[in-house]
Amino acid sequence: MDPNRAGPVVLDTLSKACSQQADVLKPAEQQLHHWETQPGFYSILATIFCKHEIDVNVRWLAALYCKNGVERYWRKTAPNAMSEEEKSAIRKQLLSNFNEPVPQVALQVAVLVAKVARVDCPRNWPELIPTMLEAVRCDDQLIQERALLVLHHVTKTLASRRLPSDKKVFESLTHEVFGFILNLWNSNLAHFLQLASVHDEGMSTALDRCSLVLKILRKQIGYGFRDLETHPDSVSFLRSLFPHLEAMLDCRRSLWGHHAIVDKCEHVIVTQTKVLLDILEMHASSFVSFLKTTLEFVVRYNFTEKGLLFERFAVNCFNVMKAILFSDTYKLSKNTQIESSSAVSTEAQKILTEFFTFDTLSEICRRLVTQYFLLTTDDLTTWDADPEDFCQDEGGDSYKYSLRPCTEVLFLTIFKAFRLSLTPVLLELVRFIQAPCDPEDFATVLKKDAVYNAIGLAAFDLFDEIDFDQWYTTSLLQELQVKDVNYRIVRKRVIWLVGQWVGVKMSVSLRPSLYEAIISLLDKQEDLAVRLEAAACLKTTIDDFEFKTDQLLPYVEPLFHLLFELLKEVRECDTKMHVLHVFSFVIERMGREIRPYTAALVEYLPLLWQESSHHNMLRCSILTTLIHLVQSFGSACTNFYDFLIPVIELSTDITQDPHVYLMEDGLDLWLITLHYSPTVTENLLKLFTNIPPVLDLGTENLRVCLKLIEAYLLLCPQEFMQLYSSILAVSLSSMITNLQTDGQLLVLRVIELVFKVFPTEGPQVFSCFLPAMWKNLVDDEDSTPVISLYLCLFARILLQHRDFLWSFLEKTASDTSKSFNQLLSLLLDTWLDKIDSVTQPDRRKVIAMAVASLLTTNSSTMLERFPTIINLCVEVLHDVCRPGDLQSQIDMVFFSSLVITDDEIVEVESREELEHDKRKRMLARKDPVHTVSLKDYVMSQLKQCQQAHGQAVFGRLMDQVDPDILSQLQQFSV
Template sequence: MDLSSSGPLVLETLTNACCQNADVLKPAERQLQQWETQPGFYTILSEIFSNHNISINVRWLAVLYCKNGVERYWRKTAPNAMSEDEKERLKSKLISNFSEPVPQIATQLAVLISKIARLDCPRNWNSLLPALFQAVRCEDLLIQERALLILHHVTKTLASKRLPPDRKLFEELTGEIFGFVYGLWIRDLDLFAELSQVHSDEMGPAMDRANLSCKIIRKQIVYGTKDPSTNQDMSSFLNQIFVRLKQVLGFRQSMWGNHQVLEKCQKMILLITKILLDLLDIHPISFIQLIRPTLEFVVTYNFSMSEKGLLFERFTVNCFNLMKGILSSDVYRPMKSPEQTDAVKMAAYKIKMDFFHYGTLREICRRLISQYFLLTSEDLSHWDADPEGFCLEEGGDSYKYSLRPSSEVLYLTLFKEFRASLSPVVLELVQAVQAPCDPEDMIGILSKDAVYNAVGLSAFDLFDDVDFDKWFSSELLQELNIKHQNYRIIHRRIIWLCAHWVGVKMSFSLRPTLYQAIISLLNQSEDLVVRIESAMTLKTAVDDFEFSVEQFLPYLDSMFSLLFDLLKEVQECDTKMQVLHVISFLIERTGGQIKPYASSLLQYLQILWQEAQEHNMLKCAILTTLVHLVKGFGSTCTTVYEFLLPVIQISTDVTQDQHVYLAEDGLDLWLETVKNSPAPNDNLLQLYRNMPGLLEMGTENLRTCLKIIEAYLLLCPQQFMHHFCNSLASSLHGLMKDIREDGQILILRVVEVALKLFPKEGPDIFLTMFVSIVDSILKDKNQSMLVSMNLTLFGRIVLQNQEFMWKLLQQMAPQYQEEVNTLFGALLDIWFDNMDYITQPERRKLSALALASLLSVNSSLVDEKFAGIVTLCVGVLHDVTRIPVDDDPLLQLDSLVISDTDQGTETEEEEVEHEKRKHQLSKQDPVHTVPLKDFLISQLHLCKEQRGEKFDLLMNQVDPEIVQQLTAFTR
């Protein structure tokens, strides 16, 4: 690209790309995209964004295109990589001027420079840092601030690199510049202190520069050294950190009315506390010197009245997390064996324990509960304005950013560390709020709510100290009967409290009382927040180990109706999902008992499915509910096919974008539907057309897909194989090529089911796969589960379709340049060697039956392997033969043979249709219908008839002890 002639054209195109008219915008974007790989394009862009006379929007767009180009074409190995000359021109341009007046463009330039620095600094761009150092010393405040901004982004980028050489480079860089940046920080803070005396307009820029310096310090002190305490400048910083933190807190207090500067002071306060948090996390040993001052600082500023005016939420959150981090750090906790604990850990532990004496613990605990656990006026306004949003639980890492979660996590950490000291404090508070309070006394209600919150959070730790049964029966239930608008706060907290204690210490006999309480609070006359909380408590109670369906049944009708009303009433997608999960859980735990109440729910789910077109997570919740409903319906699920089948169809259709979200739950629903269907159904069968696409997508849902195929084979074997046998064989064979061994075994189990159902036709359908199976047996020298599975399938063919076996071996013999008998002999040898690795009794017996079936084959190969076959068969006979209790020892039975009188573990009515079909198939399988002893004797008789006198010679080859054991079986 000619730089002299193309500059105006590029400028015009960038201008058009900023236009709101699509007819002008689109061609400009296409043209810029074409120029991305043209030499000289980025040099022209640098000229444009450096020209302050050009429109801000055009310059901003030029920086963005340049930044994107660096990401794509800067590396030497990238396709269409930038030339070294153009790179040098761009780097030179970027550090020639630090006076960008527009903050947004300055930020983009800083990010652009940091991206280049990540790849080139310091080896291929050694002029960057000196240029930045010179600029931050400049008397022009704008140049100073822009240079610091760039230095911050460069430092942030280099600190993020984790390879050892990169870390070493960053440590070297830190050693060179930390003292300088630290000096800048002190200079700007002191300047701010002077300027604040006269409320100069330059206060803001001074604090901005101090904030940028502090951001650089944060990355360097955490990632730029292995031990900050060994660096003189860093030690000086750590010694000054609380002095400066208190200083900036004072600045903030003096800035009331100047909102902009106050915010800048808050940024500095948070930055310093984040440095402390990072040091505690990354350099806990270096932090030991700061344990005592940190704890004193946190208590002074957060648990005393003297400094209350200095608090703001994010500062308090960081302070709480500092205390929590010190308490929970394993570095500051001795080993179980004191002699194994090093001196450093013991010193840290002693500092911590010396600080937390009873008086301090008592004050912290009381203030956490009475001050930080209280619902605020903002909380109550949120409750009234958006009750569903109020109910959304804060979890995960929310304690790092939000005040209430951080105070609760600190309380729990303290309680676990100092349970003996804090239990009496909490019990005192409980005693103080025991009696019902005046509903008009909002302070009393909020205090009671906070104390109940503490008792719920520490339920496990208060197990021995609180008689929850007595408290619940004598007092909490009375408070649930107080009907007043303000008492909704207590109602919500009591039912929440029950959820925390029900699995800890609530008597089984009190469960009905709890269910009755939940029913009363789920009533439509109650506050919506209370109703949602009650639903969540119900889920916890039903999920408990001691839950009894029989005990719950009298309340099922009311519970289900009230939950259903709540589900229809709530509006938010997240809340509907929450309530749906409670209903799903209820259906799962009560099973078939739900049938009388399910029709109205199903009707509503159909409406909800239509309304949830843009809410895939809500659709997932609906699918989960349907899974449990189908299980509850059992064989009567056919009555809801009209809704179920289209839902399964759209959820598992890989041509629909939403399948990414719905496929997993959709497959679960599909599986349960097929398993519970009592008879074949054409519409259900046609759903299988979605399966090849799902199988092509890989192994994420392979296990469920294969279970569905197996369920189809058992439900409608003839129809299924008639329509889909070729597709099935092709899909399964394709999957076998690039999949781990455990996945291959799952696939082969499906093939095994097909062979059980179609012993004559099945092998021909899977011919290609059987070629691969035999090939694998011959080539795989390892004893593994896969080899055992392959031999099992081969054994089933030997037993049930020897005609196909010989045809298969004849087809494969030329490939191995061997005679058929030689090839079969090799297979038999491998089979003998691997017999000990076929551990499942059914598969061992199948192998024995298959080998025994060869005894009637008049072949020299069988004669050669005769002794091995008999020996293996006798060995398996020992495994499967049992003597009935109290019966004649001579009456020996095959333990795997299923008689007509055998009963399953469940009654016919309770058994899932799928299990009935599996049981029926087992009753047709030779493994479960043919006694091995009888079959072996029969085959030996046939062999004797065929061989005549030669049979005795064959028997002489067998070990005499084996012959003796065989004789014992044949008495």
């Protein structure tokens, strides 16, 4: 684009893009989108937003488009990357625009500068830092403010880079400017405090400058120094941090009523506490001298009568204390090798020991439990208005931002660190509130809830201190029976408490009474939050190692009914997911015993599936539930094929958007359905068309897809191969060349299964793959697991379809300079040389049988290798016979017969097993490995060899065999 000619056109288009009229706006946006890849477009945008006389909306939009363009096209490797000339022009414009009068445009420009700096600074943009620092030191307040804004965003960007050279750049920037920025912080904060003391109107602007400067200091002190102690400015900043925090907290109190200023004041205070958190994370060793001051500050403002000042401040203070107690730097280590580190740990432990006296610990523990654990008015209002939202579990990193999980994490950290001191304090709190209280005494109800919360959180640490069985039977069960509306708080907390202790220290004999209590709490007349907690307790109970099916069985019917009613009643997807998880656990643990009680659930799931069309995570939970239902119903799962098959089809269809979320669970459901299905249906067979596209996506789902193919081969081999044999051969043959060893083995096992199921047709189906397999087999000198499987596949072809192998060798001979006999010799030598790489006894037996089958051929190849053939057969005979009992004449693998006898068939059929396992067993009954005795087969082949060649020739052949091998062979012939 020519700036002189295209500039006015771009400006006019931007003006139209700011229009409120759709017929003007949309064409303008389309034109701007068309220009995004045009050379010169972004330099024109930079010229536009730097001209302050242009309308502010147009300039803001120009800066926004330019920022997005830099994100996409600035890097040299990007498609349609900007030219160096255009980038140079944009950089010059940016350096000349530190006097932007409009804050909104200034913010966009600052972010734009940071994005360019991330790629170009300092190598391709050495002018940025000197120009920026000069502007920061300027006496003009507007220029300085805009430069500080740019410096803030550049600082954030450069601090995030982790390469050593990038760290050096940021450290250099920090050392050059930190002292000046610190002076700005001190002077601006003093100015704000002075204005705040008289409630001057300029407070807001002054506070904004304080906040901006503090954000720069936070990143620079965190990432710009290797050792804080060696830099006086950084130490000075840390020393002044606590007086400044106290001054800001006092100022916040005095400004009560100025809501906007108070909010900004709180923002600055929170940023100051974030500085402490950053230093503890990145410079813990340098912070030891400030530990006592920090802990005193946290205790003074959070565990005294000053109480909870505001939530975000308390959260950060609690996280500061947790970080100190949790820090590995401050813990004494038996394996400390670095002397300085050991000195830091020793000093830190001394400070912590002196500070955390029993009185201090006791006060912190009591206030955490009786003040911060208490349900607030807002909590109770949420409970009444939206109990499902109230019951949402805050997990993950919520302790970093939310007061309740933060308080609980701090309590656990302190309790684990000082368990011996705090256990008596906690037990004393329990004694005061252990007995049922008056439901009208709301304060006591809330305190009981808080103390029980603490006992549940510390369950593992209180194992030896509390007789939970006695407490449960004498007190907790009684409290669950108090049905007053106020007492719902206690009922919910008690059943949660039991869930915390059930896997820690609760006798199995008490489980029936717990199931009865859960049934009572799941009743529709009960509070919804209590019902949800009871469902969660049930899940925890049945997920325990000591769970016993027979104990739950008498209660399954009412539990299932009540859970189903709860599932229908709740509205939030997350809540439905939690209830479905409980269903899944019950179904999984009860197995087939659950069948009589699932009719209503099976009828409801299709409706729930339809309702959750926009909630894929809930659909994942439905898929999980279906998996457990299919496992429980076994072969009767065909009763809900009408729902199962469409669900599987949608979940595994890559043309449908939900497949991104549902694919993994959908494939698992598909596989388990095939494993349990007694027969195949047309729709179930058609599902296979989803597999090839899934395989084309990559190897993420390769294993389960191949298992699905195996399941189809066993379930409906004729129908499956008739429809999909060509697709299967092409997919597997093309795929195997791009896989690592593990993936190749998975594919080859599928091909091996095809050869087992179709001894004659199987090799023909994969005839396109055999040349590559042959080449790898004869060319590879190493003995890898893949080569071992190649050996077995060719052995099966020889054993089960010799004519096909002969024709293959003849065709290969015509394509090469070698004869048929040479290729046969090469194949036989490969078997003989690499048999030791085959470790599975059944595969060794296949190779031995294939090699032994050549004894009856009138071939010079066999005659020349007769002794080696006999040697291999005897070696494998030892592998598949019972060690030390050659007279048994039974092919064994680890004392388990390879030859399946009638007695074993009866024994297996008397046990319950998957339909899939039955099909595998039926296939094994047709496999030569399991139907032919290797000893009998070898002896029969030797006898036929003797008849074919005559006694004289046969005698000379036997004379070539090692006498020791002959002796062993004779033992097998007895």
